[in-house]
Amino acid sequence: MNILHFAIAAPLLFAFFTLWLGRLGRPATQIVSVTGFAIPAILALAAWLTYDPVVAGGYDFVSRHNTGLEAVGITLHLGLNGVALPLFVLAAVVGLAAGLYAAQSKAESLPRYMFCLLIMQGGLMGVFASIDVFFFYLFHELALIPTFVMVGVWGGRDRSYAAMKMTIYLTLGAMLSLAGLITLYVQSGAESFDLIALKEALAAQPLSETISYYAFGLLLFGFGILVSLWPLHTWAPLGYGAAPSSAAMLHAGVLKKFGLYGLIQIAVPLIPGGVGQWENWIIWLALGNIVIVGLVAMAQRDLKQMLGYSSVMHMGYAFLGIAAMSVLGAAGAVIMMVAHGLTVALLFMLATMIHHRTQTFEMDEMGGLAKKAPVLSAFFVCAIMASIGFPGPGLANFWGELTIFLATYELRNWLVFVVVGGVVISAIYGLRAISRIFFGVESEDFQEVQKEHTVKDMTWTERVPALILLVVLFLLGFFPKTITHPINDTLNAEPAYAAEVKASEGEG
């Protein structure tokens, strides 16, 4: 047993404790469930600080158990490498913030809500800790199902339609990627789902061009749907719009990164030729994410929809980072995933806090909130600045964007002009949201609302989870080496990415 086992098991166990002890009342539910989130957070932090693999960039905290499926090549093989580590930490941090926020919320039947959230958290911790591809996938499903349940049961407007649409899309995406993974399992001849074994087998005997084309295609579109690759993104704004805030935080912040993580950690290293074959597809669809979805985000009047579209837009950058097939691009995508995960979780949480005060997500029905809630407005300004990649609060996001831009220029020179244009687009919708919600005078609707509700500034129970996210974001921005160092080591050791580095160094 090591750190990873506890980090995965604790939320799952505490999920059942919460159901069981939840009968004792609200305080008991809160204490038990928050403990279930705090344990993985502390353990992830410990893992981050003590990460020291034998080989630079290799796996640490490795363990292997037979779960009765060894005959088909499946073992519970856990461990973290430099790419998994930051995401593991991300999952833990966002989980803690989402848990803290959910615990103080007024959700109906809180124990069951916390149960779902804790199961999701257990799955998330498992996804990034798995070296075995089967468990990687299984943990994802484990996290996905509570998401559907939470949207369907605790969701807001249009929840059943949203839950259905999300379920169809995400199941389809998961199935396609599963098909891709099984293809790899069969074609590699490794007779194992173990990522390391698969890698070795495929390095010894690469896939034929045709198989690599189809296998990568399956993985690209399967994972692509899960990451809301244009034009398969429409589930995202709708789903996040309806999802209860903590579920949206965990899904948009962490679970969605599963697809990108799968591409970076599994698809590209195993099928290095695949990216080249699908390069134009990735580039054009990613441009769809950045330009089209970016413009659509500009047309939104509903805050949560806008956040949903903006989150979809930023995934386009990550796809381009992957398409670049270089350490620079892939590392940029990982940095961006972490920074974006923290930011978008913060934004969804703040959006709900705004909703509590204005009783609406329609930005035209707000206005002037900064006067009544200055602290909330300061948090929101920081979060928006971070999300638009503005150095300062969003220094970590900026590092992600900058490295991706650099990699993009190497990929196609002209692309950088379009991609950096996205920076202007996101500034427009981000700043508009700030001024519509917080600046200016109060709208008539908001004045009406205030006759029934007194508007107060952020309470401390609201501030703590927001602060957690913001502080981690700040730290990552100012000390980027803490994550870029392991990411770099791992990617440099990965031939699929590092080959490009050598080539470009040769040219330079």
Added chain:
Amino acid sequence: MNPEIFTSALLVVPLFSAALIAFTMRRSGTLASGVSVGAATLVLATALHVIFQVDNFEFNARWLLVGPFSLDFGFLVNDLTKLMLLVVSLVGFLVHVFSLGYMKDDPNKARFFAGLSFFMFSMLGLVMASNLVTLFIFWELVGFSSYMLIGFYLEKPSAAAAANKAFIVNRVGDFGLLIGVIMVYWSYGTENLTELQAMVTENPALVTTGIGLLLFCGTVGKSGQVPLHVWLPDAMEGPTPVSALIHAATMVAAGVFLLCRMEFLMTVDALQIIMWVGVVTAVFAGFVAVAQRDIKKILAYSTVSQLGYMVAAFGLGTLASMHSGDHGMGRAMINGGAAAAMFHLTTHAFFKALLFLGSGSIIHACHHEQDIFEMGGLAKKMPITFVTFTLGLLALVGTPFLAGYFSKDAILALAYNHEGGRAVFYLLVLGAFLTTFYMVRLWKIVFLGSPNSEHAKHAHENGLVFTVPLIVLGLLSVIAGYTNLYPHALSPIVEAGHHLASVEGGSTAAMYGTIAWAVGLALAFVIYGAGAKEDSFGKKIGPVFGVLQNKLYFDEVYNFYVAKIQQRFASALHLTEQIFLSGLIIRGMAGVAGLVGIGLKALHVGNLHQYVYWFIGGLALFWVLGGG
């Protein structure tokens, strides 16, 4: 002690002040103002120490390494940095003191001072950055402080709109700058300024026009050059001390500083374009200023115009030194263009800060009246403001033997000797005439005659925190042109700038400048009545005046684009997406999928419990089959 300790302190002190105020003193404005002014004092002392006691140095510490891309956080302190440090810390300190009085009764004083401290942090970081990426980061941060302070009166919709406009217009400029920074990396393999300079000096063929112009986009945004100047006049929505510090003396000049910082990356073609952008801006803004009636707007357009002079000076002088072959080899290791631009930047920082603070003093005394035709007769009511404002004004218009005279002279001399013909020179002389004309117009209407409104009648001189900064800046406006008064640590650049005026043809250029000054002065005196109530001259020239009053309709065109084209296009895309993607294709696909199998059909029912059971059932089945 290591020199980087002092430069780090220059960043840490104001940042700490901003954080301390933001976290603990939001409701205690007086304490906050004390902390912030204390920080500004400490910054001034440290900056003076760095300027006089620390030799030029560079310090770099690895910040991050991703693949082949490595980046340092570092300081580059050279003559250019030191001159900017002086301007920023000195003007910053005086504005802090002035704000003690100006913001005395504002309920959100703490937020204001936190913003000022944060601005000092970001501006000092910008000035000292040793590589382009770090410079870009601080460049964005000054933009953020500017955004927060323009929108300081956030309940005013016009202030919120102005803040957004400033931020977004700057982002358009930064779009080019960021691409330039990216291309610099791929072209040269480094972002470090010293390394870049060494590389380019060794092999001048590496310099490309494209990169130079992309980097220049940043200047166009931040320094309010045509066509991105539109945010700067609107930025006057911020409190007046902010206008003085950020939107006149320091931040807007950062664009000029950026050019000087990387003068070695410019080609002849790029410089031609840069020069013309500067010239057009200088003249255009001068014309517009003639038709404005808001005291701060007049000063804002004047700032735009003067920034145009600086940019033009940079282009002219760098071209000249390229032709004469001493590119980068001038006496101060800086070419004539950068020297002339920086010289004017320095003198301008003093007298324009003075003019804005003076207008702040007037606005404060007149209960936030900003229309010059509602003032009048203020000379007698506010004697110290009157005298200092007049000094600043005389310096700005280039009155012989005051600061602006020398720095503008250097620019005119450059233009006179420009090899591409005299057109640039005549345009800049025209700009000088306009400057005198609109400033004397302002002066006569505001200070002479008799009060035109109740507010003006009851105006009286403000206290010492107002007047002392005015007096100090007034003194500087008089002496800042005498470069031999500068201490040795600061003199190389300004002397190189001053030296330009003494070249062949310099006296002819100076003569033209003085004639333009005299004509502007005389015309404005004749045309405008003392303490006039209305713009009679504007009425006489009718339609032309209307066009100028509306700033050549730049805002109208942009607003039309944003509201009617961009936003409609976005909405149309949104609608298309709704109909096409979510409606037809996806529902159609879902329908097909629904027919395909029972598994998916179960999902269509929307019964979530079933889904959970499927998952558990499938899992169990898998284990049974696989395990067996």
